[in-house]
Amino acid sequence: MKILILGGTRFLGRFLTESAIKRGHEVTLFNRGKENPGLFPDVGKLAGDRGSDLSALEEGEWDAVIDTCGFVPRVARESAKLLAGRAGQYIFISSASVYDELESPGISEEHPVSRLALPDAEEMTKGKTAPPNNEYYGELKFLCEQEVEQQFPGHSLIVRPGLIVEPYDFTGRFSYWVNRIANGGEVLAPGRKGKQIQFIDVRDLAEWVIHMAEQQNSGVFNAAGPGSALTMEAFLGECKRELKSDAEFAWVNEAFLLESEVGFCMELPLWIPDSEQMEGFLSLDIHKAQEAGLTFRPLSETIRDTREWELAQEPRELKAGLARDKEQGVLDKWRSREPDN
Missing domain, CATH: 3.90.25.10 (UDP-galactose 4-epimerase, domain 1)
Known part of the structure; x- marks a missing residue:
């Protein structure tokens, strides 16, 4: 497979890249080149900025795109829209922070989410690639999910991890x-x-995401352990x-x-x-992901x-x-x- 990773040299992105290479895939990284630029010398690299310069992504085709660093809807929209038609699948790393009404354990993917009007989100994140002081983090992540699903209907995979660890x-x-x-x-x-x-080892998460890319799976999945x-x-x-x-x-x-x-x-x-x-935030229902192959060391x-x-x-x-x-x-x-x- 040809896999494009937006990010790819820090924490989850790092292990996604390692896992994809280990499984024999052709990986391309798109990032600013500021975090660990010496990593993965044999991997294709495209330089750019999610917030201001996507020109390096204007050409090329991939079987799957993995977005590890989309935090505001405008940024998610622009990359997904640019890649629509040239990528078979768009995988968006979201967050369990999207959920609302957290009183009860066993939150599934159908659980209510926290919502924010898109115009309000656009106004508060104008010129930014991350939410100010992490305010409305979950609400903005859900809006990013919607942007991705709009550009890749039936071909988007939304992953909602809990706490990702060392x-x-x-x-x-x-x-x-x-x-x-x-x-x-x-x-x-x-x-x-x-x-x-609950928490999930970053390596378990990365290996499962690459497995999901190989299967071209779509839908929304909680990912915790x-x-x-x-x-x-x-x-x-x-x-x-x-x-x-x-x-x-x-x-x-x-x-x-x-x-x-x-x-x-x-x-x-x-x-x-x-x-x-x-109580629900640290007790997500993960059966759907487990049935799709999520395992834990x-x-x-x-x-x-x-x-x-x-x-x-x-x-x-x-x-x-x-x-x-x-x-x-x-x-x-x-x-x-x-x-x-």
């Missing part, structure tokens, strides 16, 4: 837990032990076992964490308080590879996770609380 994820959301538990000692564990969580329900307690315990850590978990209830101004999602990744009524492998990758990196600013001094302060307060609190 390696090469510089947000540090998943690696916070891996690194923190590897360092041992008393670890603040948030909320309910039995709270369900693992294959069976996973709780926060089980995840942290697996980290401890795999990393041979002496970590001891101090489970702190959500009311206390919120009173202590501990942020969820980024400061304590994978934790969303029950009070937010978002062992959780222990993701944990181990994440730690190895993190140890090979230069020290960098913490983008996600609880600072150690704040963690210790919260734990000290938790231990000193009144017995009936």
Whole structure:
């Protein structure tokens, strides 16, 4: 197959490219050439900018296009419209953030989505290729989906991942837990032990997307993992076992964490308080994707590879996770609380 990847050298794009090459496909990358330009020296490369210069895409034909970096409807529309008629399939990497009414678990692809009027979206993203401060991220992603489907009716594949994790994820959301538990000692564990969580190894996602391209599958698919329900307690315990850590978990209830101004999602990744009524966001129904071939490597492998990758990196600013001094302060307060609190 001839596959065009919009992006292709960062995180998911990187692994999509690797997977496609490994499976013998002819890959072309379209990007600005600023992220990891030395990667994939033997792959065809087209230079351009999603927001201002698509001229490099005016010629050429591909069996499939994979769009990893469409965040506003105008940008998605322009690339899809330009490639319509010259590509057999358009695969758009969307997000589970499109969903609305997140109170109940088991959100399927038919679940209601958050909506934003297209004129409002066009106005707020004028001259931009990404939403301002990630505001209306999900609503804009859904509008991008619609633009793609309009240009490729019956030949578009919309992938809605949940949290995509290591390696090469510089947000540090998943690696916070891996690194923190590897360092041992008393670890603040948030909320309910039995709270369900979801995430997908970027390599599993990439391999499945390439498989879907080979099958020329279309439609909308949730993509999250693992294959069976996973709780926060089980995840942290697996980290401890795999990393041979002496970590001891101090489970702190959500009311206390919120009173202590501990942020969820980024400061304590994978934790969303029950009070937010978002149980569905980390418990997507993924049966449709599994029936279409989505599989998962062992959780222990993701944990181990994440730690190895993190140890090979230069020290960098913490983008996600609880600072150690704040963690210790919260734990000290938790231990000193009144017995009936």
